[in-house]
Amino acid sequence: MLENLTAQPADKILQLMQMFREDPRSDKIDLGVGVYKNAEGQTPVMRAVKAAERQLWEVETTKSYTGLAGDPGFHAAMADLVLGKTADAGQIAAAATPGGTGAIRQGLELIRMAAPDATIWLSAPTWPNHPSIIKYLGMNMVEYRYFDAETRAVDFNGMLTDLSNVKPGDVVLLHGCCHNPTGANMNAAQWQEIAALLLAKQAVPFVDIAYQGFGDGLEADAYGVRRLAKTLPEMLIAASCSKNFGVYRERTGLLMTVTQDVGKTALNQGTLAFLNRQNYSFPPDHGARLVTMVLTDDALRADWLSELEDVRLGMLKLRQQLSDALRKRTGSDRFGFLADHRGMFSRLGASEAQVQAMRESHGIYMVSDSRMNIAGLNEASIPILADAIVSAGV
Numbered sequence: 001m002l003e004n005l006t007a008q009p010a011d012k013i014l015q016l017m018q019m020f021r022e023d024p025r026s027d028k029i030d031l032g033v034g035v036y037k038n039a040e041g042q043t044p045v046m047r048a049v050k051a052a053e054r055q056l057w058e059v060e061t062t063k064s065y066t067g068l069a070g071d072p073g074f075h076a077a078m079a080d081l082v083l084g085k086t087a088d089a090g091q092i093a094a095a096a097t098p099g100g101t102g103a104i105r106q107g108l109e110l111i112r113m114a115a116p117d118a119t120i121w122l123s124a125p126t127w128p129n130h131p132s133i134i135k136y137l138g139m140n141m142v143e144y145r146y147f148d149a150e151t152r153a154v155d156f157n158g159m160l161t162d163l164s165n166v167k168p169g170d171v172v173l174l175h176g177c178c179h180n181p182t183g184a185n186m187n188a189a190q191w192q193e194i195a196a197l198l199l200a201k202q203a204v205p206f207v208d209i210a211y212q213g214f215g216d217g218l219e220a221d222a223y224g225v226r227r228l229a230k231t232l233p234e235m236l237i238a239a240s241c242s243k244n245f246g247v248y249r250e251r252t253g254l255l256m257t258v259t260q261d262v263g264k265t266a267l268n269q270g271t272l273a274f275l276n277r278q279n280y281s282f283p284p285d286h287g288a289r290l291v292t293m294v295l296t297d298d299a300l301r302a303d304w305l306s307e308l309e310d311v312r313l314g315m316l317k318l319r320q321q322l323s324d325a326l327r328k329r330t331g332s333d334r335f336g337f338l339a340d341h342r343g344m345f346s347r348l349g350a351s352e353a354q355v356q357a358m359r360e361s362h363g364i365y366m367v368s369d370s371r372m373n374i375a376g377l378n379e380a381s382i383p384i385l386a387d388a389i390v391s392a393g394v
């Protein structure tokens with residue numbers, strides 16, 4: 001049987017991680033996988049998470065199962081973080097999942113159960129695992145224009161034009177903030193227009209929000225998802241805690257459905273629990289419990305907010321410094337978009353050959369589509385990257 005297996009396509013982000021590990025150069029620079037790093041290149045456990053972990057060690061008396069959909073306290077704390085007061089608890093069904101990817105996967109399975117023929121609309125480009133999972137599940141997908149390769153901003157007219165072809169019941173996958181891989185994001189007015197368009201088209205939004213707090217701040221980053229929840233009769237949300245709580249390896253995520261028709265919530269909740277049971281039974285709890293403790297304890301929450309804000313402002317500063325360094329070297333503002341982008345990533349707009357040249361000559365690792373993890377930079381590596389960008393002829 002096993003001889004029938006064939007090699008599966010490699011994930012380019014994970015492949016790059018491997019190449020970086022294997023590069024013996026000590027001055028190599030990792031701008032690949034989306035993991036936050038401080039100026040020393042470390043991914044620390046956040047202070048509030050560490051403190052919660054200490055408390056949990058003292059008070060936790062059992063490792064017995066939680067609920068099939070996870071702990072309702074985690075659902076409530078995360079629903080409040082993502083949706084604020086936009087939706088009532090009675091409108092929301094939720095299931096804890098192994099990370100944001102787990103939430104995407106469970107959300108797609110839910111969609112496949114409810115509407116097997118629905119088409120999933122994806123931004124061009126998007127996180128490569130989106131189309132990979134959709135293809136694996138045998139679902140239909142099509143791309144909508146999102147990124148203008150010239151301006152490195154959102155191609156909003158292209159997006160509107162393409163989404164005007166959405167059919168009733170189709171699903172439109174949107175990045176809640178900090179678009180991965182481009183770093184280009186919609187403003188509030190554009191979110192309003194998209195929400196109105198999806199309503200008119202009777203489409204179902206599915207929002208992937210994995211970087212809340214990394215862009216313009218926790219509240220501002222939730223503007224789009226909240227606008228959709230206010231406007232549309234129903235939607236899905238996949239939220240990740242990997243980045244904003246730094247609990248990557250704990251696999252902490254949440255899938256939510258939000259519906260205006262509160263009579264549907266119990267069925268949605270039961271279906272989410274059923275899907276958990278089919279795929280992995282009970283979801284991981286440790287990360288979810290830490291996140292819940294941080295969000296519901298005033299002191300832990302305040303400390304987390306302050307550290308998250310430092311992380312966000314640190315990335316903004318790196319963006320500005322890189323943009324300034326390139327202005328100085330090129331005498332032009334054509335890299336000004338780096339300071340305008342938000343979140344962990346920016347798509348530089350380099351060709352694959354230029355990306356490869358930077359890797360070979362300077363040990364700089366970015367994804368082949370020229371996505372850079374801004375958090376991989378520090379004051380010492382910015383001039384090296386700026387030189388490499390100029391000498392590669394980007």
Ligand code: LMR
Nearest residue numbers: 013032033034035127180
């Ligand atoms: C990324 O885009 O780099 C992260 O979301 C990590 C991953 O799993 O790809």
